[in-house]
Amino acid sequence: MKALAKGAALLLATAAWTPALAEVPVNGGPYNVSVLPGGIGAERTIGGAAGTTLAAEGAPYTLSAWVKPDARQAGVVPLIGVGPARELVLADGRLMLVDGAMRVAGPAIAPARWTHVAAVSDGSRVTLYVDGRRVASGAARAAATTPVVNIARATPGQPHFGGTLVGATVDAAALDARAVAQAARTRPDFANVQLWQVGAGWPFQKQANIGLTQQQDAWTLPQTKGDAYTAPVAKPVVAKPATEALAPGRWQINGWQLAAAPEVAGDGAALSRPGRAGGTWRAATVPGTVLQTLVDRGVYPDPYYGLNNLKIPESLARQDYWYRTTFTVPAAGRGQEADARLRRG
Incomplete structure (x- = not known):
């Protein structure tokens, strides 16, 4: 039978997780993606005034996500960023914020386990957080960039991230330490998170059934403030x-x-x-x-x-x-x- x-x-x-963070610009996330090493990433344009403000030199921002690398990878591996100039990456397995020519490095991120990471910039100084705890900070004026959210961006000559990102979000504000800590404490039920399998397989139709291979962006799924569950x-x-x-x-x-x-x-x-x-x-x-x-x-x-x-x-x-x-x-x-x-x- x-x-x-x-x-x-x-x-x-389908299920999605939305972090309890500050204002999120349109298309800033959250995004839940599973990506293959050596594959491709995903990108979303932030249009209008929100995108122009976020991409400007000296603009405040926050990059955050739950990350689970499949393995430790050598080289600079982008996780999430705004355009090519501002990115939260893993550099030989260590968390690092790349902002223009500036670098602020943090600790190593263990593979095969979930870790909450965040980079908060007030436009001139960056603070890195791991699981809600401050781990590094340094001067890094926000470089001018393009108003595009990049998730696991593929870069020539560098390895491509293999693993999963949940709640990957770009905020057009510098979140305070309390908000970051709260986001790290709000651990999602990862078994119930709807994941976009980026670059896995070919869409068999252009439009009609694309939802079977490319899930709806998490930030567009229904939300509620009331009792919507039994x-x-x-x-x-x-x-x-x-x-x-x-x-x-x-x-x-x-x-x-x-x-x-x-x-x-x-x-x-x-x-x-x-x-x-x-x-x-x-x-x-x-x-x-x-x-x-x-x-x-x-x-x-x-x-x-x-x-x-x-x-x-x-x-x-x-x-x-x-x-x-x-x-x-x-x-x-x-x-x-x-x-x-x-x-x-």
Whole structure:
């Protein structure tokens, strides 16, 4: 029954994280991206007066993000910046702010773990923060640049960042230490963050289905100040006989159980043997999607209420699932050839 797996998880969910920072200019973020080493980055233009002000010489700004490098990389690896002149980078694995000809260096950033980084400039002096703590500062007058937000910019002759950036944001203001510390304490649920897989694969259509390969920018997703979420609520499981007679010689098989394939050891042949199977199995809603089962069993909230959809991980649609049941062949059907058909509801 594994053929049900991916098709049963078509109710996808997206999630985003928005940092609790100061005013964000249009297209300043946040951006949630996963990028490949040696690949390409992403960029967004900041238009109008906001872009002109931000890109001017001596302008205050803040660059911030949660970063998780895949590995330590040699050379200067851009993370986030305004144009080519102002960038928060990793230089041989160490956090560094490059502003024109000026450099302010901080500590090494460990790979394969999430770290909050920020560079705050009042236009003439830069302070670096790691996980909300001040780690370095120095004189660096903000250089004139172009009003473009660069995420993981590819630079000739230098390695390209490989890893993930969450909440990558450009603020047109110098945030104070309290605001940076608060952003570092507001740790997102990274499993629920919607990521743009930058440079991974080719869009199969120009417009219609681009959302399947390039997710909506996090800063454009719905926000709320009120109570827009509800807690998951498990529904009672309706008891039905394992085999339910529908007509002479025709039975409906009930009692289906659902498990995520990564949590189950063994293949279809092993799972088809009598006895208990390892892993976490839940009473399945059949007919119904994988997500419907997880909602009915109280794992996730009702996605049709408020912003509950943002509480459901995108990863659910990136894995397989097993359906399994046990039944005794009715006496009237023993010794006969069985024709199993899938009922879709």
